[in-house]
Amino acid sequence: MSGALPTLAEAPTEASLRRKRLRISVPLTLGIIITVFFLVCAIVPGWIAPYDPLSFDYSNLQVGPSWIHLLGTDNFGRDELSRIIWAAQVDIQIALFCTIPPLIVGTIIGSLVGYYGGIADMIFGRVVDLVVTFPFMVLVIAIVAVLGPGLVNVYIAVSAVGWVFYARLVRSEIMVLRQADFAAAGRVMGYSDLRIIFRHLLPNALIAVVVYWMTDMALDILLGSSLGYLGLGAQPPTAEWGVLVSDGKNFMDTSWWMSVFPGIAIVLCGTGLSLLGDGVADLLAVKR
Amino acid sequence: MTTPLLSIRGLRTTLATERGQVTVVDGVDLDVQPGEILGLVGESGSGKSMTLRSILRLIRAPGRVSGQVLWRGRDLVPLREAEMRAIRGREIGMIFQEPMTALNPVLSVGAQILENLVAHTDLGRSARQARAVELLDLVGISAPAQRVNDYPHQFSGGMRQRAMIAIALASNPTLLLADEPTTALDVTIQDQILKLLMHLRATLKMAVILVTHDLGVVAQSCDRVAVLYAGRVAEYGAVGPVFAAPHHAYTLGLLRSVPDARHARQPLRPIGGAPPAPDTVGERCAFMPRCAYATAACATARPPLVSLSDGRLSACVHWDQLEANEWAAV
Amino acid sequence: MLARLPGRLLQMIPTFVLIGIVVFVLIRLLPGDPAAALLGIHATPEALARINAQLGFNRPVWVQFLLFVGRLLHGDLGISVSERIPVTEVIARRLPVTLILVVMAAIFALILALPLAFVAALHQNRLTDVALRGIFQVGLSTPIFYIGLLMLGFLGARLHWFPVGGIGNGVVSGFYHLFLPALTLGIGLSAILMRSLRSTVIGVLRAEYVEFARAKGIAPWRVLTGHVLRNSLITTLTLFGLNVGTLLGNTVIVENVFAVPGIGGLLVEAIFGRDYPVVQGVTLVLAVMVSLVFLLTDIAESWLDPRLNG
Numbered sequence: 066m067s068g069a070l071p072t073l074a075e076a077p078t079e080a081s082l083r084r085k086r087l088r089i090s091v092p093l094t095l096g097i098i099i100t101v102f103f104l105v106c107a108i109v110p111g112w113i114a115p116y117d118p119l120s121f122d123y124s125n126l127q128v129g130p131s132w133i134h135l136l137g138t139d140n141f142g143r144d145e146l147s148r149i150i151w152a153a154q155v156d157i158q159i160a161l162f163c164t165i166p167p168l169i170v171g172t173i174i175g176s177l178v179g180y181y182g183g184i185a186d187m188i189f190g191r192v193v194d195l196v197v198t199f200p201f202m203v204l205v206i207a208i209v210a211v212l213g214p215g216l217v218n219v220y221i222a223v224s225a226v227g228w229v230f231y232a233r234l235v236r237s238e239i240m241v242l243r244q245a246d247f248a249a250a251g252r253v254m255g256y257s258d259l260r261i262i263f264r265h266l267l268p269n270a271l272i273a274v275v276v277y278w279m280t281d282m283a284l285d286i287l288l289g290s291s292l293g294y295l296g297l298g299a300q301p302p303t304a305e306w307g308v309l310v311s312d313g314k315n316f317m318d319t320s321w322w323m324s325v326f327p328g329i330a331i332v333l334c335g336t337g338l339s340l341l342g343d344g345v346a347d348l349l350a351v352k353r
Numbered sequence: 354m355t356t357p358l359l360s361i362r363g364l365r366t367t368l369a370t371e372r373g374q375v376t377v378v379d380g381v382d383l384d385v386q387p388g389e390i391l392g393l394v395g396e397s398g399s400g401k402s403m404t405l406r407s408i409l410r411l412i413r414a415p416g417r418v419s420g421q422v423l424w425r426g427r428d429l430v431p432l433r434e435a436e437m438r439a440i441r442g443r444e445i446g447m448i449f450q451e452p453m454t455a456l457n458p459v460l461s462v463g464a465q466i467l468e469n470l471v472a473h474t475d476l477g478r479s480a481r482q483a484r485a486v487e488l489l490d491l492v493g494i495s496a497p498a499q500r501v502n503d504y505p506h507q508f509s510g511g512m513r514q515r516a517m518i519a520i521a522l523a524s525n526p527t528l529l530l531a532d533e534p535t536t537a538l539d540v541t542i543q544d545q546i547l548k549l550l551m552h553l554r555a556t557l558k559m560a561v562i563l564v565t566h567d568l569g570v571v572a573q574s575c576d577r578v579a580v581l582y583a584g585r586v587a588e589y590g591a592v593g594p595v596f597a598a599p600h601h602a603y604t605l606g607l608l609r610s611v612p613d614a615r616h617a618r619q620p621l622r623p624i625g626g627a628p629p630a631p632d633t634v635g636e637r638c639a640f641m642p643r644c645a646y647a648t649a650a651c652a653t654a655r656p657p658l659v660s661l662s663d664g665r666l667s668a669c670v671h672w673d674q675l676e677a678n679e680w681a682a683v
Numbered sequence: 684m685l686a687r688l689p690g691r692l693l694q695m696i697p698t699f700v701l702i703g704i705v706v707f708v709l710i711r712l713l714p715g716d717p718a719a720a721l722l723g724i725h726a727t728p729e730a731l732a733r734i735n736a737q738l739g740f741n742r743p744v745w746v747q748f749l750l751f752v753g754r755l756l757h758g759d760l761g762i763s764v765s766e767r768i769p770v771t772e773v774i775a776r777r778l779p780v781t782l783i784l785v786v787m788a789a790i791f792a793l794i795l796a797l798p799l800a801f802v803a804a805l806h807q808n809r810l811t812d813v814a815l816r817g818i819f820q821v822g823l824s825t826p827i828f829y830i831g832l833l834m835l836g837f838l839g840a841r842l843h844w845f846p847v848g849g850i851g852n853g854v855v856s857g858f859y860h861l862f863l864p865a866l867t868l869g870i871g872l873s874a875i876l877m878r879s880l881r882s883t884v885i886g887v888l889r890a891e892y893v894e895f896a897r898a899k900g901i902a903p904w905r906v907l908t909g910h911v912l913r914n915s916l917i918t919t920l921t922l923f924g925l926n927v928g929t930l931l932g933n934t935v936i937v938e939n940v941f942a943v944p945g946i947g948g949l950l951v952e953a954i955f956g957r958d959y960p961v962v963q964g965v966t967l968v969l970a971v972m973v974s975l976v977f978l979l980t981d982i983a984e985s986w987l988d989p990r991l992n993g
Contacts, residue, residue: 191701194697194698194701195701195702195704195705197928198698198701198702198928198970198973198974198977199702199705199928199970199973200927200928200929200931200932200969200970200973201928201929201932202928202929202931202932202933202935202936203928203931203932203935203950203966203969203970204705204966206932206935206950206951206954207709207950207962207966208709208712209954210950210953210954210959210962211709211710211712211959211962212712214954283824287824287825287826290826290828291826291827291828291936294826294828294936295828295936295939295951296955297951297954307826307828310828310829310832314832314836314940317832317835317836317837317840317841318836318840318841321836321837321841324832324836325833325836328825328826328829328832328833331824331825331826331829332821332824332825332826332829334824335823335824335825335826336820336821336824338824339820339823339824340820409898411894411897411898434903437900438900438901438902439900440900441897441898441899441900442898442899442900442901443900446898446899447895447898449891449894449895451891454890454891454892455891455892455894455895456892456895457892457895457896457910457913457914458892458914458988458989458990459913459914459917459987459988459989459990460909460910460913461989468896468899468901468905468909469899469900469901471901472899472900472901472902472905473900504989504990506989506990517895520895520899521898521899523899
């Protein structure tokens with residue numbers, strides 16, 4: 066009896082182990098806060114933005130940061146902060162539309178190629194070689210160049226290349242999972258291949274996909290704003306962070322705030338998403 | 354008795370780990386006489402390797418070494434890093450267990466000898482080159498002039514260990530610290546390396562501290578032996594008498610765990626249980642929980658290392674009540 | 684190592700074929716008549732007929748591809764629509780600037796990333812390390828055009844320490860003009876390299892051969908340069924090779940920010956000028972550059988790491 070008590074106290078319970086394992090780190094907390102902040106900006110910009118992002122104010126052209134215009138105004142007197150908040154909508158949209166089609170297509174192709182192998186896998190290997198050889202940005206720029214500037218064409222270009230990375234990831238996960246006992250069990254039960262792949266194997270590969278997805282969103286915000294800056298992405302008057310930076314670039318010596326603040330928004334949003342990705346990866350012990 | 358070359362008193366080493374400070378060497382006392390081979394035996398975690406590293410202060414900050422390491426009458430523990438470097442490699446050399454990882458894979462064996470010579474000698478370029486070839490010849494590597502430019506991966510396991518010895522001996526140290534130099538090798542190669550060490554000891558008049566967990570190695574090559582347990586010396590003495598009549602229950606247990614000492618060349622499979630971490634011992638004999646001779650007297654204090662006859666030392670309360678070792682005729 | 688060079692070059696042929704296919708397909712993505720697209724504003728009926736005959740747009744696709752490859756092998760990338768001279772000439776004129784810029788950027792990246800990775804590794808988990816990792820984490824999320832613009836705006840336009848664009852006249856002026864663009868690219872690349880380099884250096888610092896080197900009593904800086912640096916350099920090269928694609932992609936942007944007249948700037952100009960042969964040519968050249976850098980890093984690795992020579 067007396068011997069049993071300390072054992073009880075010392076033995077870690079299932080719940081305490083789980084709590085220990087799922088300890089939310091400081092970087093992850095930061096990542097969540099930043100990401101949620103930008104999501105809110107994107108969903109209800111009108112609630113947060115102090116001004117109408119499009120209304121010109123010729124009496125307040127290129128006014129520096131003040132209590133009236135926290136981040137200053139641009140060369141048409143538009144409130145910079147409101148422009149940045151509304152632009153979150155476009156950049157979050159870029160993050161989603163550049164990643165979700167490749168995620169879906171890549172996951173399906175990767176699952177099939179990983180499960181069946183054979184000739185499909187060999188062809189896929191060549192495709193991977195190709196995409197790795199080409200500078201991703203150059204390939205995307207080249208495709209946008211041919212299709213013409215604009216956000217929709219950016220989504221098409223990124224998706225046309227980006228699915229390969231998801232497929233490569235899922236393929237390697239599925240190839241390992243294929244060997245597992247539950248896959249064999251499924252085959253013994255007479256389940257169809259597709260049911261085994263998508264009901265039994267894929268759910269186990271999804272954590273890695275989700276972790277990659279978060280990092281990928283951060284990268285695509287950088288890519289999208291870069292294309293916007295070059296004039297190949299979002300087209301004015303659409304407010305997009307890269308476009309805003311570009312709008313201010315000729316006023317760097319007089320109205321630095323026009324370029325500097327939208328840039329900070331990109332950096333913050335990118336950092337938030339990658340902290341989130343890294344934090345979730347650490348939390349779930351996903352190797353990258 | 355001559356004055357010892359190296360005299361260690363109360364050596365304590367702590368390492369910083371994620372779980373805080375851990376004591377790995379907990380008051381080791383040792384003497385090494387000029388030209389002798391001292392065997393340092395014990396199970397994994399007994400502090401053998403850490404004792405060697407502590408002598409040269411190869412302990413990374415914030416790990417700490419304290420106590421006394423008298424090298425030719427001079428205490429190494431308080432020396433500044435620069436003074437310590439003049440001892441390392443020059444007066445006290447060291448070789449490691451696994452030459453594959455201890456040799457830098459991207460530098461030729463010759464280059465790894467040369468950097469030792471550059472650090473410790475005034476030899477000119479060509480003299481250093483000649484010395485490197487001479488050293489490889491000394492450790493029994495054939496065609497040394499050609500092999501000096503070879504890289505570690507181009508050598509076989511045994512040759513790599515010979516190359517490592519050549520590197521350690523480059524500046525003629527008077528003491529060689531050998532950390533399990535034969536453990537990673539085949540049995541036949543082990544034998545060659547031990548013979549080489551004994552040969553070098555004789556020709557170079559060099560002392561050796563040989564860390565091993567193989568009692569056969571000790572019987573074959575050592576003059577004296579120190580048995581380590583939980584970061585401390587349990588027993589110390591000349592190999593013959595210690596093996597014939599151990600004065601520590603742990604030594605006796607070790608010797609008995611080897612089926613036949615004459616062909617013993619396998620890791621020790623001692624007494625049930627595992628040695629405790631030095632920090633967890635408390636005020637009792639560290640070996641008590643695993644000891645057949647344990648009595649209440651063992652639980653009163655951690656028994657000190659006491660001097661017995663013939664220069665033997667033991668930290669066993671019941672050293673005079675132990676049975677004789679049944680295969681004493683080694 | 685040089686003996687294996689021809690073999691390595693042979694191995695690259697499939698890669699070059701793949702690059703050719705992509706560049707070929709790229710132009711086929713153009714909506715409508717490719718000949719009209721290629722000619723742009725100069726499309727007269729006679730010119731269309733000539734181009735169609737010359738490039739074989741009225742033949743089966745595989746024939747077109749073979750013709751395309753055949754012209755490539757002769758160094759024929761077509762005629763620039765806007766400049767009316769061969770694309771190869773346009774590119775050849777602007778390639779050297781880009782090459783110098785990229786080499787300078789690589790050197791800057793190395794100068795930044797390697798020492799800082801060492802500092803971080805040597806202070807593992809202490810304040811310096813955490814701060815450095817934080818800075819580089821943010822750097823990783825900073826788009827390259829923004830880094831460039833900040834440099835240009837503050838060091839160039841505001842403080843007048845550096846010129847605000849172009850490449851100047853003469854060698855010294857040229858390097859001076861390329862300093863900021865190269866630094867921008869270098870910062871971007873070092874942020875990518877830093878993370879892996881730090882863990883590499885930590886691994887090397889823990890390696891037993893470093894312990895053995897210390898046991899030899901050689902000076903700490905010799906241990907660091909002769910062993911830790913030397914061995915970390917191999918991984919640095921591998922990482923550099925893996926990220927050279929990103930570096931070249933960034934070059935396109937940075938050349939735009941700083942108005943550097945290299946092929947990156949050319950690519951964007953060509954896009955807006957609908958000069959498709961030039962877009963095609965620059966894309967091809969950039970992809971070939973990536974494969975050549977792969978090859979070079981491979982060779983350098985086998986030079987630094989004797990184990991790779993069998």
